Amino acid sequence: MGIKNFVHFEFQSLPENVSFARACVGAFASQLDCTLDDIEEIKLVVSEAVSNSIIHGYDNKPNQKIELTVTIHEDHSLEMIIKDYGKGIEDVEKAMEATYSSDPSRMGLGFTFMKSFTDEMDILSKPGDGTSVRLKRSFLKEHDALS
Amino acid sequence: MDIELKMIRNTLIIRLKGEFDMLQAEKIRRQIDDKLQEEQVHNLIFNLEKVSFVDSSGLGVIIGRYKKMKEKDGSMYIVGAQPVVEKILSLSGINKLVPLFKNEQQITKI
Numbered sequence: 001m002g003i004k005n006f007v008h009f010e011f012q013s014l015p016e017n018v019s020f021a022r023a024c025v026g027a028f029a030s031q032l033d034c035t036l037d038d039i040e041e042i043k044l045v046v047s048e049a050v051s052n053s054i055i056h057g058y059d060n061k062p063n064q065k066i067e068l069t070v071t072i073h074e075d076h077s078l079e080m081i082i083k084d085y086g087k088g089i090e091d092v093e094k095a096m097e098a099t100y101s102s103d104p105s106r107m108g109l110g111f112t113f114m115k116s117f118t119d120e121m122d123i124l125s126k127p128g129d130g131t132s133v134r135l136k137r138s139f140l141k142e143h144d145a146l147s
Numbered sequence: 148m149d150i151e152l153k154m155i156r157n158t159l160i161i162r163l164k165g166e167f168d169m170l171q172a173e174k175i176r177r178q179i180d181d182k183l184q185e186e187q188v189h190n191l192i193f194n195l196e197k198v199s200f201v202d203s204s205g206l207g208v209i210i211g212r213y214k215k216m217k218e219k220d221g222s223m224y225i226v227g228a229q230p231v232v233e234k235i236l237s238l239s240g241i242n243k244l245v246p247l248f249k250n251e252q253q254i255t256k257i
Contacts (some may be wrong), residue, residue, distance in 0.1 A: 015170035
């Protein structure tokens with residue numbers, strides 16, 4: 001399936017950039033035939049993934065790099081890859097469990113939200129090397145599927 | 148994000164405005180916890196009428212304050228959550244623990 005459009009950008013691991021990242025992806029995703037609710041859900045997913053990179057990947061260190069690639073495919077799907085070069089996740093399965101958090105003061109809802117609002121989620125992580133989260137959501141409408 | 152803290156007798160009303168994410172979470176949490184320490188708070192009301200976005204960082208502050216209030220046998224309420232915010236509250240399950248109301252007036256009538 002071909003690519004219709006993509007953006008790729010990188011930014012510093014600062015909390016200020018979480019809202020920047022989700023606003024950018026929200027604006028880009030609006031090229032798809034989707035509702036405002038869909039956009040809000042996409043923004044939430046980006047917020048969770050970028051927050052995870054800052055908080056867990058980089059332990060809140062501000063001078064690190066996060067890369068974000070967003071692709072609109074010809075099949076009306078939106079794919080997002082959020083990549084950091086932080087400490088990585090020891091046990092990906094465990095990290096994805098609802099309400100698990102490596103930090104007891106946090107709720108561990110990030111991956112639950114990411115999973116709830118996307119159709120596909122893959123996590124590639126290697127301790128010491130970083131984490132890449134790929135999220136994909138289809139916006140294929142019924143009439144598109146039939147035509 | 149703006150925060151307004153208002154004490155009415157033993158009720159602390161927290162009115163938030165803007166996007167409630169990790170940039171705001173720590174600052175908001177600290178301000179609320181300082182107030183909870185200074186004052187005798189029996190009821191806590193989160194007014195989310197003007198909150199346009201919340202993620203798990205913001206939600207963590209809300210759920211954390213619920214746990215604090217429960218520890219001291221207090222009550223907590225959430226008012227005015229917009230549909231987009233209410234959806235997130237439901238997904239987290241907090242709506243089963245904390246009553247949701249349309250506005251502050253609805254609570255004062257109880």
